[in-house]
Amino acid sequence: MTAQGRVVPAPADARAEDGRALVIRRLVKEYRPGQPVLRGIDLVVPSTGLTAIIGPSGTGKSTLIRCVNRLVQPTSGEILFRGEDLTKLSGAALRRARRRIGMVFQEYNLVERLSVMENLLCGRLGYVPVWRAWLRRFPEPDIARAFALLDAVGLPGFATRRADALSGGQRQRVGIARAIMQEPEIILADEPTSSLDPKSSVEVMEILSRLAAERGVPVVVNIHNVALARRFASRIVGMSGGHVVYDGPPEGLGEGDLRGIYGGESWLE
Ligand SMILES: Nc1ncnc2c1ncn2[C@@H]1O[C@H](COP(=O)(O)OP(=O)(O)OP(=O)(O)O)[C@@H](O)[C@H]1O
Numbered sequence: 001m002t003a004q005g006r007v008v009p010a011p012a013d014a015r016a017e018d019g020r021a022l023v024i025r026r027l028v029k030e031y032r033p034g035q036p037v038l039r040g041i042d043l044v045v046p047s048t049g050l051t052a053i054i055g056p057s058g059t060g061k062s063t064l065i066r067c068v069n070r071l072v073q074p075t076s077g078e079i080l081f082r083g084e085d086l087t088k089l090s091g092a093a094l095r096r097a098r099r100r101i102g103m104v105f106q107e108y109n110l111v112e113r114l115s116v117m118e119n120l121l122c123g124r125l126g127y128v129p130v131w132r133a134w135l136r137r138f139p140e141p142d143i144a145r146a147f148a149l150l151d152a153v154g155l156p157g158f159a160t161r162r163a164d165a166l167s168g169g170q171r172q173r174v175g176i177a178r179a180i181m182q183e184p185e186i187i188l189a190d191e192p193t194s195s196l197d198p199k200s201s202v203e204v205m206e207i208l209s210r211l212a213a214e215r216g217v218p219v220v221v222n223i224h225n226v227a228l229a230r231r232f233a234s235r236i237v238g239m240s241g242g243h244v245v246y247d248g249p250p251e252g253l254g255e256g257d258l259r260g261i262y263g264g265e266s267w268l269e
Protein backbone atom coordinates (compact mmCIF):
# COMPACT_ATOMS: atom_id res chain seq x y z
CA MET A 1 0.00 0.00 0.00
CA THR A 2 1.16 3.55 -0.61
CA ALA A 3 0.75 6.45 1.80
CA GLN A 4 -2.48 7.20 -0.04
CA GLY A 5 -3.78 3.75 0.69
CA ARG A 6 -3.53 2.56 -2.88
CA VAL A 7 -2.36 -0.89 -3.74
CA VAL A 8 0.76 -0.61 -5.86
CA PRO A 9 0.47 -2.50 -9.15
CA ALA A 10 2.56 -5.65 -9.48
CA PRO A 11 6.16 -4.84 -10.39
CA ALA A 12 7.19 -5.63 -13.93
CA ASP A 13 9.07 -8.78 -12.98
CA ALA A 14 5.97 -10.21 -11.29
CA ARG A 15 4.35 -10.01 -14.71
CA ALA A 16 7.26 -11.95 -16.14
CA GLU A 17 6.43 -12.99 -19.64
CA ASP A 18 6.59 -16.47 -20.98
CA GLY A 19 4.94 -15.12 -24.09
CA ARG A 20 1.51 -16.38 -23.05
CA ALA A 21 -1.10 -14.24 -21.32
CA LEU A 22 -3.70 -17.01 -21.06
CA VAL A 23 -3.55 -20.74 -21.52
CA ILE A 24 -6.94 -22.41 -21.83
CA ARG A 25 -7.02 -26.20 -21.67
CA ARG A 26 -9.92 -28.55 -22.38
CA LEU A 27 -12.44 -25.90 -21.36
CA VAL A 28 -16.01 -27.18 -21.23
CA LYS A 29 -19.11 -25.18 -20.34
CA GLU A 30 -22.54 -26.73 -20.03
CA TYR A 31 -25.34 -24.38 -19.02
CA ARG A 32 -27.56 -27.47 -19.03
CA PRO A 33 -26.08 -30.82 -18.05
CA GLY A 34 -25.11 -32.90 -21.06
CA GLN A 35 -25.46 -29.96 -23.48
CA PRO A 36 -21.99 -28.44 -23.80
CA VAL A 37 -21.67 -25.00 -25.36
CA LEU A 38 -17.87 -25.07 -25.18
CA ARG A 39 -16.69 -28.56 -26.08
CA GLY A 40 -13.09 -28.69 -24.95
CA ILE A 41 -11.47 -25.41 -25.98
CA ASP A 42 -7.67 -25.38 -26.18
CA LEU A 43 -6.33 -21.90 -26.74
CA VAL A 44 -3.20 -19.94 -25.97
CA VAL A 45 -3.55 -16.15 -25.95
CA PRO A 46 -0.16 -14.55 -26.59
CA SER A 47 1.01 -11.81 -24.27
CA THR A 48 1.23 -9.33 -27.10
CA GLY A 49 -1.11 -8.16 -29.81
CA LEU A 50 -4.81 -8.26 -30.49
CA THR A 51 -6.52 -11.63 -30.78
CA ALA A 52 -9.89 -11.55 -32.54
CA ILE A 53 -12.38 -14.34 -31.88
CA ILE A 54 -14.86 -14.82 -34.71
CA GLY A 55 -17.66 -17.32 -35.15
CA PRO A 56 -21.39 -17.60 -35.71
CA SER A 57 -23.96 -16.41 -33.23
CA GLY A 58 -24.49 -18.85 -30.38
CA THR A 59 -21.16 -20.62 -30.81
CA GLY A 60 -19.91 -19.64 -27.37
CA LYS A 61 -17.65 -16.61 -27.92
CA SER A 62 -19.19 -14.63 -25.06
CA THR A 63 -19.31 -17.74 -22.90
CA LEU A 64 -15.57 -18.21 -23.45
CA ILE A 65 -14.72 -14.63 -22.43
CA ARG A 66 -17.09 -14.84 -19.48
CA CYS A 67 -15.48 -18.05 -18.28
CA VAL A 68 -12.14 -16.24 -18.14
CA ASN A 69 -13.28 -13.57 -15.72
CA ARG A 70 -15.69 -16.04 -14.11
CA LEU A 71 -18.92 -14.20 -14.86
CA VAL A 72 -19.71 -17.74 -15.98
CA GLN A 73 -18.53 -20.77 -14.01
CA PRO A 74 -16.75 -23.26 -16.31
CA THR A 75 -17.89 -26.88 -16.08
CA SER A 76 -14.37 -28.30 -16.46
CA GLY A 77 -10.95 -27.47 -17.81
CA GLU A 78 -8.24 -24.99 -16.90
CA ILE A 79 -7.70 -21.30 -17.54
CA LEU A 80 -4.14 -20.41 -16.60
CA PHE A 81 -3.50 -16.70 -16.19
CA ARG A 82 0.12 -15.93 -15.36
CA GLY A 83 0.40 -19.47 -14.10
CA GLU A 84 -2.67 -19.33 -11.83
CA ASP A 85 -5.75 -21.44 -12.63
CA LEU A 86 -8.65 -18.98 -12.67
CA THR A 87 -11.22 -21.77 -12.54
CA LYS A 88 -10.07 -22.66 -9.02
CA LEU A 89 -10.25 -19.18 -7.48
CA SER A 90 -12.91 -17.83 -5.17
CA GLY A 91 -13.42 -14.98 -2.72
CA ALA A 92 -10.58 -12.49 -2.31
CA ALA A 93 -8.26 -14.37 -4.70
CA LEU A 94 -10.88 -14.19 -7.46
CA ARG A 95 -11.43 -10.48 -6.82
CA ARG A 96 -7.68 -9.86 -7.07
CA ALA A 97 -7.47 -11.78 -10.34
CA ARG A 98 -10.49 -9.92 -11.78
CA ARG A 99 -8.81 -6.63 -11.03
CA ARG A 100 -6.03 -7.67 -13.41
CA ILE A 101 -8.51 -8.39 -16.22
CA GLY A 102 -10.06 -5.37 -17.97
CA MET A 103 -13.50 -5.88 -19.50
CA VAL A 104 -15.07 -3.92 -22.34
CA PHE A 105 -18.71 -4.67 -23.17
CA GLN A 106 -20.94 -4.15 -26.20
CA GLU A 107 -23.42 -2.22 -24.11
CA TYR A 108 -20.67 -0.13 -22.45
CA ASN A 109 -21.85 -0.70 -18.84
CA LEU A 110 -21.19 2.90 -17.82
CA VAL A 111 -22.88 4.48 -14.83
CA GLU A 112 -25.24 6.73 -16.78
CA ARG A 113 -25.80 9.48 -14.24
CA LEU A 114 -22.13 9.90 -13.40
CA SER A 115 -19.63 12.08 -15.28
CA VAL A 116 -17.07 10.63 -17.65
CA MET A 117 -14.35 11.33 -15.06
CA GLU A 118 -16.28 9.54 -12.31
CA ASN A 119 -16.82 6.57 -14.59
CA LEU A 120 -13.10 6.40 -15.27
CA LEU A 121 -12.20 6.65 -11.62
CA CYS A 122 -14.60 3.81 -10.92
CA GLY A 123 -12.17 1.77 -13.03
CA ARG A 124 -9.79 2.21 -10.08
CA LEU A 125 -12.38 1.12 -7.52
CA GLY A 126 -10.58 -2.09 -6.76
CA TYR A 127 -7.64 0.03 -5.69
CA VAL A 128 -9.38 2.89 -3.89
CA PRO A 129 -10.52 2.43 -0.30
CA VAL A 130 -14.29 2.21 -0.01
CA TRP A 131 -14.67 5.39 2.03
CA ARG A 132 -12.79 7.42 -0.57
CA ALA A 133 -14.87 6.00 -3.40
CA TRP A 134 -18.02 6.69 -1.44
CA LEU A 135 -17.05 10.30 -0.88
CA ARG A 136 -15.81 10.34 -4.49
CA ARG A 137 -12.43 11.50 -3.24
CA PHE A 138 -9.92 10.00 -5.59
CA PRO A 139 -6.13 10.30 -5.44
CA GLU A 140 -4.62 13.09 -7.57
CA PRO A 141 -2.40 10.74 -9.63
CA ASP A 142 -5.51 8.77 -10.65
CA ILE A 143 -7.25 11.94 -11.76
CA ALA A 144 -4.20 12.99 -13.78
CA ARG A 145 -4.06 9.55 -15.38
CA ALA A 146 -7.75 9.69 -16.24
CA PHE A 147 -7.27 13.02 -18.03
CA ALA A 148 -4.33 11.57 -19.98
CA LEU A 149 -6.40 8.53 -20.93
CA LEU A 150 -9.28 10.68 -22.15
CA ASP A 151 -6.79 12.37 -24.48
CA ALA A 152 -5.47 8.97 -25.57
CA VAL A 153 -8.95 7.73 -26.57
CA GLY A 154 -9.76 10.97 -28.38
CA LEU A 155 -12.07 12.52 -25.78
CA PRO A 156 -10.21 15.56 -24.46
CA GLY A 157 -12.57 17.97 -22.72
CA PHE A 158 -15.17 15.30 -21.96
CA ALA A 159 -14.32 14.79 -18.27
CA THR A 160 -17.37 16.57 -16.84
CA ARG A 161 -19.91 15.31 -19.41
CA ARG A 162 -22.48 12.92 -18.03
CA ALA A 163 -22.27 9.43 -19.51
CA ASP A 164 -25.91 9.59 -20.64
CA ALA A 165 -25.06 12.60 -22.82
CA LEU A 166 -22.56 10.69 -24.98
CA SER A 167 -22.92 8.95 -28.33
CA GLY A 168 -22.34 5.21 -28.58
CA GLY A 169 -18.85 5.65 -30.00
CA GLN A 170 -17.93 8.09 -27.23
CA ARG A 171 -19.34 5.74 -24.59
CA GLN A 172 -17.26 2.88 -25.88
CA ARG A 173 -14.11 5.02 -25.73
CA VAL A 174 -14.95 5.80 -22.11
CA GLY A 175 -15.50 2.08 -21.55
CA ILE A 176 -12.04 1.35 -22.92
CA ALA A 177 -10.40 4.16 -20.94
CA ARG A 178 -12.11 2.85 -17.80
CA ALA A 179 -10.74 -0.63 -18.44
CA ILE A 180 -7.21 0.79 -18.85
CA MET A 181 -7.54 2.80 -15.63
CA GLN A 182 -7.55 -0.52 -13.86
CA GLU A 183 -4.00 -1.16 -15.19
CA PRO A 184 -5.07 -4.60 -16.38
CA GLU A 185 -2.69 -7.28 -17.59
CA ILE A 186 -5.17 -8.33 -20.27
CA ILE A 187 -8.26 -6.75 -21.81
CA LEU A 188 -11.26 -8.82 -22.90
CA ALA A 189 -13.75 -7.06 -25.16
CA ASP A 190 -17.08 -8.68 -26.04
CA GLU A 191 -18.44 -7.25 -29.31
CA PRO A 192 -17.17 -3.74 -28.57
CA THR A 193 -18.21 -2.46 -32.01
CA SER A 194 -21.59 -4.14 -32.51
CA SER A 195 -23.61 -1.08 -31.55
CA LEU A 196 -21.46 1.36 -33.47
CA ASP A 197 -21.52 2.86 -36.96
CA PRO A 198 -18.73 1.79 -39.35
CA LYS A 199 -16.49 4.80 -38.66
CA SER A 200 -16.77 4.54 -34.87
CA SER A 201 -16.17 0.79 -35.15
CA VAL A 202 -12.88 1.37 -36.95
CA GLU A 203 -11.89 4.02 -34.40
CA VAL A 204 -12.62 1.73 -31.47
CA MET A 205 -10.63 -1.11 -33.04
CA GLU A 206 -7.79 1.32 -33.72
CA ILE A 207 -7.74 2.33 -30.07
CA LEU A 208 -7.75 -1.31 -28.93
CA SER A 209 -4.96 -2.36 -31.29
CA ARG A 210 -2.89 0.70 -30.32
CA LEU A 211 -3.42 -0.22 -26.70
CA ALA A 212 -2.08 -3.69 -27.38
CA ALA A 213 0.89 -2.37 -29.35
CA GLU A 214 1.89 0.65 -27.27
CA ARG A 215 1.02 -0.37 -23.73
CA GLY A 216 1.89 -4.01 -24.19
CA VAL A 217 -1.51 -5.17 -22.92
CA PRO A 218 -2.80 -8.23 -24.77
CA VAL A 219 -6.34 -7.66 -26.03
CA VAL A 220 -8.93 -10.33 -26.88
CA VAL A 221 -11.90 -9.13 -28.92
CA ASN A 222 -15.05 -11.06 -29.84
CA ILE A 223 -16.17 -9.61 -33.11
CA HIS A 224 -18.67 -10.40 -35.88
CA ASN A 225 -17.08 -8.17 -38.47
CA VAL A 226 -14.51 -10.33 -40.25
CA ALA A 227 -13.08 -7.40 -42.21
CA LEU A 228 -12.35 -5.52 -38.98
CA ALA A 229 -10.85 -8.65 -37.46
CA ARG A 230 -8.56 -9.08 -40.46
CA ARG A 231 -7.56 -5.43 -40.43
CA PHE A 232 -6.74 -5.03 -36.76
CA ALA A 233 -5.98 -8.44 -35.29
CA SER A 234 -2.52 -9.90 -35.07
CA ARG A 235 -4.17 -13.28 -34.68
CA ILE A 236 -7.59 -14.74 -35.45
CA VAL A 237 -9.34 -17.54 -33.63
CA GLY A 238 -12.33 -19.01 -35.42
CA MET A 239 -14.91 -20.87 -33.34
CA SER A 240 -17.65 -23.13 -34.54
CA GLY A 241 -19.88 -25.55 -32.67
CA GLY A 242 -18.04 -24.95 -29.41
CA HIS A 243 -14.62 -25.79 -30.89
CA VAL A 244 -11.68 -23.74 -32.13
CA VAL A 245 -11.54 -24.48 -35.86
CA TYR A 246 -9.06 -21.79 -36.98
CA ASP A 247 -6.14 -20.33 -35.07
CA GLY A 248 -3.60 -18.32 -36.97
CA PRO A 249 -2.63 -15.05 -38.61
CA PRO A 250 -5.22 -12.93 -40.46
CA GLU A 251 -3.37 -13.49 -43.75
CA GLY A 252 -3.89 -17.23 -43.41
CA LEU A 253 -7.68 -17.01 -43.03
CA GLY A 254 -9.04 -18.14 -46.38
CA GLU A 255 -12.51 -18.75 -47.77
CA GLY A 256 -12.29 -22.42 -46.86
CA ASP A 257 -11.63 -21.45 -43.26
CA LEU A 258 -14.57 -19.03 -43.26
CA ARG A 259 -16.82 -21.77 -44.64
CA GLY A 260 -15.59 -24.02 -41.85
CA ILE A 261 -16.37 -21.36 -39.27
CA TYR A 262 -19.70 -20.01 -40.50
CA GLY A 263 -20.91 -22.85 -42.73
CA GLY A 264 -22.31 -22.52 -46.26
CA GLU A 265 -20.92 -20.03 -48.73
CA SER A 266 -23.79 -17.99 -50.14
CA TRP A 267 -22.85 -15.13 -47.80
CA LEU A 268 -19.25 -15.01 -49.03
CA GLU A 269 -18.53 -12.10 -51.39
N1 LIG B 1 -26.88 -17.96 -19.07
C1 LIG B 1 -27.16 -18.88 -20.00
N2 LIG B 1 -27.97 -19.92 -19.72
C2 LIG B 1 -28.26 -20.88 -20.64
N3 LIG B 1 -27.75 -20.86 -21.89
C3 LIG B 1 -26.95 -19.84 -22.23
C4 LIG B 1 -26.60 -18.80 -21.30
N4 LIG B 1 -25.77 -17.93 -21.92
C5 LIG B 1 -25.61 -18.40 -23.17
N5 LIG B 1 -26.31 -19.54 -23.36
C6 LIG B 1 -26.34 -20.35 -24.59
O1 LIG B 1 -25.01 -20.71 -24.91
C7 LIG B 1 -24.81 -20.66 -26.31
C8 LIG B 1 -23.61 -19.76 -26.58
O2 LIG B 1 -23.94 -18.43 -26.24
P1 LIG B 1 -22.91 -17.25 -26.35
O3 LIG B 1 -23.60 -16.02 -25.90
O4 LIG B 1 -21.65 -17.60 -25.67
O5 LIG B 1 -22.66 -17.21 -27.94
P2 LIG B 1 -21.91 -16.13 -28.83
O6 LIG B 1 -20.96 -16.88 -29.70
O7 LIG B 1 -21.34 -15.07 -27.97
O8 LIG B 1 -23.10 -15.55 -29.72
P3 LIG B 1 -23.29 -14.06 -30.32
O9 LIG B 1 -22.36 -13.98 -31.48
O10 LIG B 1 -24.72 -14.04 -30.73
O11 LIG B 1 -22.97 -13.08 -29.24
C9 LIG B 1 -26.11 -20.18 -26.93
O12 LIG B 1 -26.80 -21.29 -27.39
C10 LIG B 1 -26.83 -19.53 -25.78
O13 LIG B 1 -28.22 -19.64 -25.94
Ligand SMILES: [Mg+2]
Pocket residue numbers: 061062063190191222
Ligand atom coordinates in the same frame (compact mmCIF):
# COMPACT_ATOMS: atom_id res chain seq x y z
MG1 LIG C 1 -21.69 -13.05 -27.76
